[in-house]
Amino acid sequence: MSELLNIFSIILILSGLVFFLGASIGILRFPDFYTRMHAAGKGDTLSTILIMSGMAIQVIGDFEGSSVLVAIKILAIAVLIMLTSPTSTHLLMKAGYDDGIIPVSKDKKTKINDLGGPFLKDSLSEKSVAKKKTATKKRVKK
């Protein structure tokens, strides 16, 4: 039983490392700020969760007694990161968006896709139209 848990935790840690490798290569290779943010936000969160779960299983398996509390703390860090990492990703991305960084696209033109969705088919709100205008204005001036 203990052997099985050990192998399971090693698998968790190694898969976390693989996902983190993907995130770091993605941060190195992706063409623009927004796509890099995709790699950072996702790979970081999942690899942290996986490695933390593996370490929690290790801690429970290694020494008995008060180690359950330590394992709960490790899982609490994982939950904390899962809650906060998307928030900071979103906020940083919004900061870049408000500054008017243009997302790259194949035909050198931002593709804006207005899916009304199944919920409400409606025109754009005032604020987003204004934002679109400033974005195009900035691009023209450059």
Added chain:
Amino acid sequence: MYRALVFLLLLITWIVLSGLIDPFHIGLGVISSALVAWLSSDFLFENRSAKLIHRLKQLARFPGYLIWLLWQIVLANIHVLRISFSSKVNDQIQPQIVRFRSGLETDFEKYVLAQSITLTPGTVTLDIDKDMFTVHAISDHAAEGLVSSMAQRVKNVFAE
């Protein structure tokens, strides 16, 4: 009632983080969490008029959504992994900005949806303007899968 709930949550957090179970430290925890709950309990739980049974129902439906979300996160990471190891990155991605209306009402529902969008396949929330979500998607595939399922699932979790 909600104030007591906030107090209990804070006390549990205190006990887990301190790890010392003796009368002195527990007493300190009770005093400080009572103080925090008295000062700032109105930050949590926006809608105070909802019944307790309603909250419990939402709580019971939440883990199923969480498991589905974890599976989606794994899929998203495999997607990013494939893109970042492919020999030509620029051919694999079609970055675009997507706008849609979610049809959600309370702030917490929007928060859950925005977090889920940020964590799942190839999409990051850029802006929330009342009900209008602005999302940056990394490929056409991600943009298509976005609107249909996720907002409906969040709506189902928080339904009456």
Added chain:
Amino acid sequence: MDFILICSGIALFLMMLPIMYRIVVGPTAIDRIVAVNVIGTKTAVLLIIIGALFHNVAMFVDFAIAYAALNFLGSLAAARYFNRTRPAYGQVSQEGGDADE
């Protein structure tokens, strides 16, 4: 088991190097903040691994909690600052200044 922990710690450290490159080169300021954020998260993980190597996880886990929370607050504050005061690229473009109104 210690061998695997040491290897994974070294692998984590080596994978931070591409992100270091992004901190040094990164064209926009926000790129650099994101890279610092990722490294901070991974440092919390690395602290846990170091604690397991020293057989003293109970002490290091508190450091990791504080590090993760402070990392989040730091990136939040930096994002707020860059959102309000200055453009993402280095030089201030005077033409774009009227766009905020």
